Amino acid sequence: MAKLTVEDLPLEGKKVLMRVDFNVPIKDGVVGDDNRIVAALPTIKYVIDNGGRAILFSHLGRIKKEEDKPGLSLRPVAERLSNLLNKPVTFVPVTEGKQLEDAIDNMKNGDVLLVQNTRYEDVKDGEYVKRESGNDPELGKYWASLGDVFVNDAFGTAHRKHASNVGIATNMPGKAAAGYLMEKEIKFLGDAVDNPERPFVAILGGAKVSDKIGVIDNLLDKADKIIIGGGMAYTFYAAKGIKVGNSLVEKDKIDVAKQILDKAGDKLVLPIDNVVADKFNNDADTKVVEGDIDDGWMALDIGPKSVKEFENVLKDAKTVVWNGPMGVFEMPNFAKGTLEIGKFLGTLTDATTIVGGGDSTAAVKELGVADKLTHISTGGGASLTYLEGKELPGIAAISDK
Ligand SMILES: Nc1ncnc2c1ncn2[C@@H]1O[C@H](COP(=O)(O)OP(=O)(O)O)[C@@H](O)[C@H]1O
Ligand SMILES: O=C(OP(=O)(O)O)[C@H](O)COP(=O)(O)O
């Protein structure tokens, strides 16, 4: 790697600022799938075993208004991290000011501290000011002033240009290094997809439609087929004039979807049928419908014919990259499409099968199909951006060797 890594930094007695991606599912104040926390442990352990004082930063979810904050505190993550490390983790419930600075001053070599959700900075006095997500120069400078060196191990956030990754790094020239997870992810994705064995099939689903729909345009030049499922599919339905009912649709992306459809020809594969529900609830009334989705119904999973069709496209693939669940897998009645596709990928023993994303990874682990896949990546948007051949700002900002 042409970038500094954690092993290049002085650590003994140093205040080591670390950006990790602890954006994990939390339900009723408890961490669900902790893959992203576990994945950051090697770097954290290396830092503290070598006498560093680890000061961890992460975002959790998206904060647009004051009321979003209580449910998106990182406190439950500090508890899980403490269990995994088998040592105390100091949680600081604020992102700036005396309480944080005092807590850092009180640290000893080998201590671990977790700062509150960096996106608390996105809302100040009830206003959406995006200090973290807009990479406010003062914020990056302030956070950088709290430490001696910086380690970025947040691969899942590397496609973002935010204060806690790019901002801190640019304010610590010559002292910003990559962690082990960052190195491992880049190496693996690079080997698998820079010159992919073909046929190369990408599967795109999930709910971050406006974020990720633009990726498809670039992927059309790289992949042999692109399968679209999950919440991503229905904006394409709308673009084709198929009725979508109350399904997830990003209205201002319908034109983008139309352009992609024009360019894609038969490269793009959409669901034929869907499991539709009369409300966003596991107990909803459901039915399987082909094509049009009537008003009052929403598609929450792909249907059995879609699964068959997708399997047919996947069966000869030699490289598969999957980001985004095929349905609302968190509700058991809408998990089947994701489960079936995951199981099928597990049977492709001659292919390189990569699943990326916080939620997709949680899905394949929860559904018990993760073991049979080649690589589980902590990054969804990040691995897609890498796949597009674009520079990841979080990595670009790390100091060169
Ligand atoms: N048909 C659908 N309607 C609404 N949400 C969906 C649908 N299909 C999948 N989702 C949601 O997409 C979310 C994950 O999307 P995303 O964050 O883009 O994936 P990842 O974290 O794997 O990158 C899940 O919470 C899932 O419930
Ligand atoms: O969960 C994440 O991405 P993913 O859902 O694409 O896997 C990252 O933590 C980035 O989060 P963001 O998309 O809110 O910036």
Ligand SMILES: [Mg+2]
């Ligand atoms: Mg996600």
